[in-house]
Amino acid sequence: LEFSSDFLWGTAVSEFQVSGAENCPNSQWADWESKGVPYIKNGGSSGKSADHWNRYREDIQAMKNMGLNSFRFSIEWSAIEPQQGVINEAALDHYKDVFNALDDAKLTPMVTLYHFSHPKWFEDLGAFEKVENIQYFTRFCKLVFERFGDRSSLWCTMNEPSVIVLQGYMLGEF
Numbered sequence: 001l002e003f004s005s006d007f008l009w010g011t012a013v014s015e016f017q018v019s020g021a022e023n024c025p026n027s028q029w030a031d032w033e034s035k036g037v038p039y040i041k042n043g044g045s046s047g048k049s050a051d052h053w054n055r056y057r058e059d060i061q062a063m064k065n066m067g068l069n070s071f072r073f074s075i076e077w078s079a080i081e082p083q084q085g086v087i088n089e090a091a092l093d094h095y096k097d098v099f100n101a102l103d104d105a106k107l108t109p110m111v112t113l114y115h116f117s118h119p120k121w122f123e124d125l126g127a128f129e130k131v132e133n134i135q136y137f138t139r140f141c142k143l144v145f146e147r148f149g150d151r152s153s154l155w156c157t158m159n160e161p162s163v164i165v166l167q168g169y170m171l172g173e174f
Helices: 013-025 026-035 052-065 087-107 121-125 131-148 162-169
Strands: 010-012 071-072 108-114 152-159
Touching: 010 108, 013 026, 013 108, 026 052, 026 121, 052 087, 071 131, 071 152, 087 108, 108 131, 131 152
Parallel strands: 010 071, 071 108, 108 152
Antiparallel strands: none
16 A cells, blocks of 8 residues: 555644643633542543643654654644633744744644633533534634634644534533
């Protein structure tokens, strides 16, 4: 089996999963972790996880060293908008630096806008269960597209929506 020279070999991460509650303290997952059982099965916590938020340059270099040529990552909404209507420019600058590091390593970025985590304030409003809240996610998406639309041609709106439905609503694991 031969692959074309433009085939993308890569890896994917969720910002919360690889950066943890300490680096993403304003997400609903960080809030759930602070409450323990029954919100988080067995009461586990992510801490800094792999600390990707601070170690992304090393992680990107490791991807390059592995021979990968692409990276799918999520832009953490709770970092960009930690409070409703409050935009964190430092977090946007962080993602600008991530895109720059990917460019330097010649890795093709693919951006995921929603990878299982969102701001606590959005959760408190009822999150995606209330149709009137979709405007907040749309606003976030527009902001990210305005800032980074020219940095990536590959976008994923929502990571594995069936997992959220299955784990969250059918099995009650999330």
